[in-house]
Amino acid sequence: MALYLFCGFLVTTLIFMQTLADTSCTDCFTHSRAAYYPNSEDHGTDVGACGFGSFGATINGGDVSAASDLYRNGVGCGACYQVRCTNSAYCSNNGVTVVITDQGSSDHTDFILSEHAFGRMAQTTDATSSLLALGMVDIEYRRVACSYPYKNITFKIDESSNNPNYLAFVIWYQQGKRDITAVQLCETENFVCKLLDRSHGAVWTSTPPPSGPLSIRMLFSDEEEGEETWVVPVNNIPQDWKPGETYDSGVQVNL
């Protein structure tokens, strides 16, 4: 009798653990492949599809990547992934953490890493050259929180902008693991807000933008958890905003 009870308990426990494993798999690694940019620089590209410009090549110490499906029409721009190659002769256990700044795919790859990031998946400097020689490797990846210590979320006005007719900007230094899925541009005097369009990649535009100082509000979404949070900046964009300029939002998130 006691034995039956024990077996019943064991089976229940196993089923319960199985369920837990299935539902808590947001931290699990997914198998895929990665290649690296063939450019001569070891960081990313200045002309990445996300529209981050040279920031998109050099952020995170140049550990950046192009994504194929994970690009998600630009929603994936700025997301961070831990990527590790699986060849135990060359590859370290931690791999590298990269930021998505471009779109691209090679032969069934999810990532085209900067050469810098690709090399950092290796255990040693010798292994780095061996990895680079392979050109394309099997990997595992998972989404992780981005971290930018001592940085606030910053708005970079795109050089193509033209005050007061056309405003285009990208959002730098978004921490955490969520996606920015909507942006509102609000007049700070009348509190009238306008929902912006994502023109491409991480670039948000307004033609024409509202006048006066502006407050840029961002919606942070977690699809898996089904949670959404509007984040309101502390600082406004001044009325005389200039193309090429950066403006500190005065806030940071860890969502």
Ligand SMILES: *[C@@H]1O[C@H](CO)[C@@H](O)[C@H](O)[C@H]1NC(C)=O
């Ligand atoms: C971030 O914003 C706060 C104001 O909200 C400011 O005090 C702080 O200096 C800013 N941090 C950086 C690194 O600019």
